[in-house]
Amino acid sequence: MNIKHGKVIRINGPAVYADETGAMNMGDQVLIGELELTGEIIRQDGDISTIQVYEDTTGVKPGEEVVGTNEPLSVELGPGLLSSIYDGIQRPLDKIHEISGSFIGRGISVPKISKEKIWHFIPVAKKGDVVSGNDILGTVQETELLNHKILVPPKVSGTITEMIDEGDYTVEEIIAKVSNDKGEQELKMYHKWAVRIPRPVVQRLEPNIPLFTGQRVIDFFFTIARGGTAAIPGGFGTGKTVTQHQLAKYSDANLIVYIGCGERGNEMTQVLQEFPELKDPKTGLPLMDRTVLIANTSNMPVTAREASIYTGITIAEYYRDMGLHIAIMADSTSRWAEALREISGRLEEMPAEEGYPAYLASRLAEFYERAGRAEVGGKIEKREGSVSVIGAVSPQGGDFSEPVTQHTKRFVRAFWALDKSLAGARHFPSINWNNSYSEYVSDVAEWWKKEGGDFNYQEMRERAMTILQEENRLEQVVKLVGPDALPDRQRLILTTAKLIKEAFLQQNAFHDNDVYCTPEKQLRMMDVILHFHDEAGKIIAKGVPCVQLLSLDIIPRIIRMKTDVPCDKAADISKLKDEIDYVLGDLVK
Numbered sequence: 001m002n003i004k005h006g007k008v009i010r011i012n013g014p015a016v017y018a019d020e021t022g023a024m025n026m027g028d029q030v031l032i033g034e035l036e037l038t039g040e041i042i043r044q045d046g047d048i049s050t051i052q053v054y055e056d057t058t059g060v061k062p063g064e065e066v067v068g069t070n071e072p073l074s075v076e077l078g079p080g081l082l083s084s085i086y087d088g089i090q091r092p093l094d095k096i097h098e099i100s101g102s103f104i105g106r107g108i109s110v111p112k113i114s115k116e117k118i119w120h121f122i123p124v125a126k127k128g129d130v131v132s133g134n135d136i137l138g139t140v141q142e143t144e145l146l147n148h149k150i151l152v153p154p155k156v157s158g159t160i161t162e163m164i165d166e167g168d169y170t171v172e173e174i175i176a177k178v179s180n181d182k183g184e185q186e187l188k189m190y191h192k193w194a195v196r197i198p199r200p201v202v203q204r205l206e207p208n209i210p211l212f213t214g215q216r217v218i219d220f221f222f223t224i225a226r227g228g229t230a231a232i233p234g235g236f237g238t239g240k241t242v243t244q245h246q247l248a249k250y251s252d253a254n255l256i257v258y259i260g261c262g263e264r265g266n267e268m269t270q271v272l273q274e275f276p277e278l279k280d281p282k283t284g285l286p287l288m289d290r291t292v293l294i295a296n297t298s299n300m301p302v303t304a305r306e307a308s309i310y311t312g313i314t315i316a317e318y319y320r321d322m323g324l325h326i327a328i329m330a331d332s333t334s335r336w337a338e339a340l341r342e343i344s345g346r347l348e349e350m351p352a353e354e355g356y357p358a359y360l361a362s363r364l365a366e367f368y369e370r371a372g373r374a375e376v377g378g379k380i381e382k383r384e385g386s387v388s389v390i391g392a393v394s395p396q397g398g399d400f401s402e403p404v405t406q407h408t409k410r411f412v413r414a415f416w417a418l419d420k421s422l423a424g425a426r427h428f429p430s431i432n433w434n435n436s437y438s439e440y441v442s443d444v445a446e447w448w449k450k451e452g453g454d455f456n457y458q459e460m461r462e463r464a465m466t467i468l469q470e471e472n473r474l475e476q477v478v479k480l481v482g483p484d485a486l487p488d489r490q491r492l493i494l495t496t497a498k499l500i501k502e503a504f505l506q507q508n509a510f511h512d513n514d515v516y517c518t519p520e521k522q523l524r525m526m527d528v529i530l531h532f533h534d535e536a537g538k539i540i541a542k543g544v545p546c547v548q549l550l551s552l553d554i555i556p557r558i559i560r561m562k563t564d565v566p567c568d569k570a571a572d573i574s575k576l577k578d579e580i581d582y583v584l585g586d587l588v589k
């Protein structure tokens, strides 16, 4: 490696200016001063470079040396990522902690993934195989929950000239040699990848399979597809974090990358304490066995927060390339955007809306565009993988007209608008059905058709949405004249809408039978509600007053079906339909 040197000339917070750096490249990582603080060249003007530094620059002096590493800001990808807790530039927080105590020291160099840990490697490829990037060299059981495929790094191709035998090795061991007309390359169990460059795929696939979450308001009404994008905007205390934790625990992703951009220090501490204790609901194994956690507490430099979403999504893409489905959560992208704003201010750039830099929108787009469902793999084998991105947005005072929410809205296809008044009324998840949307609903219709058996998901969803929208309209009338002025047919709309809200949309994250809901249970529940609506409509047409329906004790039973009936007895829910017939029949008599 050809190391280059420059000199610090000016320091402004995380922005450092250096001279004699003309031989370095835009995007190169550099080490600054005696402490060897990590930075990245973000602008070059002749010999002068602007460097964004990922650590506190207090004490750095003009004249100190700047060493170019000749490589861009990168992550190390290989076994050992899972269960790790990293900062924004992939430094393991626990290791830093051991070295420097509770305050994160500066210039600490720790391996991103362990170079000492022994893995049992089982070869898949063999000598003589012609491989290209993303072909599988072998496998390692990384955690009980995840079999890690060791991939040929993208851009490498050729014939395998040497292949190691099955055995126990560290990631530093050379496991294979690949040669082509340009020469021979030695491959290890890990490789580096520049975080700001998306990893290549064979081809993008239509996102037409839901990322099933077990959360009814999401799956049934505002679904996110595998490889899709969703935003959860909401003011303080509306349930962004709980929703993301629910998805981390229950969505059918193989692997979770959770990026915590701490709203407040203690919130991040909660994540760091809680996550390692969570259990995977399906296997009972620690959830961390399929999780990579990236944490940025508010006392960490803002620049590392800026880098964190790229570090996170690059790790997600790497596991996608193994043929896995990854869900990446960022909580909250508003804090990330604030980091961008702060750095931009230090760089003395021209501010745009609310002080954010003009490139806020393009940066958000770059992040969300890395989501997708794709065919991946090399010459030998193709696989399917996906990266779904779910970003929380925390606008000041819950005002969705601010720039981060507005720009995010342009780049995501599902929008789960959290609502302060719903949260205040303890309606959780507080996703407002009137201003939330999903553009994946028709894409996943085929999936529901297969899953749904006799149920017509699309028709059921449309009917329920219509009832909710009609209720929204009627509520305006009720506010003016009271419910008594409405004809009975319209009062029934209000009653059914109440059932949809209380029986279906509300879901208790802290009740064993309700925390997760299977597709079958969701369909049967909605079927019961719509059956009630149809049958009640018939008896109202026969002259039975709507008020009589309200006092029926079948109503609270419908509301309780979610907690009364566990998922594995979902068929029992449909028995309520016979009871509805019976009770309503009685009313007519």
Ligand SMILES: Nc1ncnc2c1ncn2[C@@H]1O[C@H](COP(=O)(O)OP(=O)(O)O)[C@@H](O)[C@H]1O
Binding pocket: 234, 235, 236, 237, 238, 239, 240, 241, 242, 243, 428, 429, 430, 507, 508, 509, 510
């Ligand atoms: N799905 C849910 N079920 C039950 N309670 C919830 C749910 N979502 C949120 N809450 C309640 O709301 C509180 C605040 O939620 P939180 O996710 O921390 O808000 P935010 O991250 O938006 O500030 C939680 O502590 C919890 O009491």
Ligand SMILES: [Mg+2]
Binding pocket: 240, 241, 242, 263, 267
């Ligand atoms: Mg939160």
